Amino acid sequence: MEDTMNQNTQNLFGFHEQALLTAQKYPNLTLGRITEHHKDRYIMMTSDKEMDAKVSGKWMYEVRDPSLYPTVGDFVLADTTHETAIIHELITRTSVLERKTAGLTSDGQLIAANIDYIIICQSMNENFNVRRLERYLSMAWSSGAMPVILLTKNDLTTQPDTFFNNASSVAIGVDIITCTDQHASGYQELEAYLKPGKTYVFIGSSGVGKSTVINHLLSEQKMETSEVGLNAKGRHTTTSRALFITSKGSIIIDTPGMREIQLDHADFESTFQDIQELSSSCKFNDCTHAKEPGCAVQKAIHDGILPIDRLHNYQKMLKELKYATERQAYLERQRNKSLSKLKVR
Structure with a gap:
């Protein structure tokens, strides 16, 4: 690991002080951030390149808890002298978003780590659900990050104030912003909210327009999108979690649409x-x-x-x-x- 890392590089990858201090203890390893996770394989972004990565054999042998394995957004230390980087250390997380997996087990599914804001997407049509929003808020508050509500598709309603007020009634102390993809100025409020060097994870049910929003922020079609008409019926679009950086330096994590939100250590006192x-x-x-x-x-x-x-x-x-x-x-x-x-x- 290089002894110094300039401020621009730190902001670009969202490296926090703890990550930089920990990296100094391992001069033979490279600091990186997980940008994609596919079963037992990862894509890791360092200060100068992107690499395939996997955890070390020692890690696989000794670590049984799935929550102690890397996820998208994690800062790791890896040996990058091979074609595939070998991850040896997971740096302590500042926040972690997870949800209880469907079924009878009580395991949690990691969604993203080291995030600053959780953007909860709800569309302004019949897909809007206050009770579901409360569940998302519970999951968000328990992560250690700050929840934000994004009301999408405000061009599909003649009563945007109704949706805004319904969201406000359950989102105490939470910022609420709106957007539409029907005209160029439809994302101004959201764009003004995103700051360089900060990490934002977008969550929400299938068909609420997450991928469309993120594609706009990235100014290119990074993710597959699907048309959703006035009947709000759409197919599952994003199928894996991935981290991207916008042209303005904001760090974006997209997630698959969630059909089911079960409860696990949710912060009800805040919700x-x-x-x-x-x-x-x-x-x-x-x-x-x-x-x-x-x-x-x-x-x-x-x-x-x-x-x-x-x-x-x-x-x-x-x-x-x-x-x-x-x-x-x-x-x-x-x-x-x-x-x-x-x-x-």
């Missing part, structure tokens, strides 16, 4: 901050906000301050979290039993 604050005024500390006397949450609903649908979604997601926690504990007990049997033998 449902309004309900949390109301709960502190309830008569009983263990109030379920159902029929208890002196319930501040129910009073807020009665007074028209809090939508009842928001409470119902809060309760539903809380129940899912409880189930996920109990299942994780059960799986851990089963794992410990299996280990005990092995020791006895």
Whole structure:
């Protein structure tokens, strides 16, 4: 690793101070950032080139936890003297976005790491879903990055204020911006929001226009896109996560459209901050906000301050979290039993 790295190079790749300090401890390894991930293969970007990469044999033998393997956005240290770089070190992440995988397991799926902002895309048509937005916000808040809501396709509605207000009602303290691809000025608000050297990951359901937005930001057709008509029906476009750099120096990570968002360590206190604050005024500390006397949450609903649908979604997601926690504990007990049997033998 070179002793010095100029400010322009640092900004270009989004290298943070911890990455640079860690790299100095390994002079024989090269600092890079993962730009693509395909099963057990990676593409790594260094200060002067892009390389195929894979983790070392020692890593594969010793590391069993999938969350400790590199993902898009990770900073790594690798031996680049071979045609395929060999990754030896994963630098501590400043943030990590993950979601619970579909199915019965409690494993998490890494989406991106070392991100500054999570751009949650929702289209202004019948694909817009407040309850789904709350789930995205929960996932975003738990990552350590800052969520931002991007309302796309504002040319498809005659009531953009309705969508904006619905998003605002559940996105406390979150910036909301809009865009359209129907005219040249449709992306001005988004372009002004993106800063050089900062990393932005775009997430959202299939068909909300993520790839179209990113293609515009990159000024070229990097990703396959599909037409989505007024009926909002479209096919899954992006199939893998990838990192790109815009001409203005912003770092963009695109992700596949998410058909399912399950819960895992979501930050509900941030997502449902309004309900949390109301709960502190309830008569009983263990109030379920159902029929208890002196319930501040129910009073807020009665007074028209809090939508009842928001409470119902809060309760539903809380129940899912409880189930996920109990299942994780059960799986851990089963794992410990299996280990005990092995020791006895």
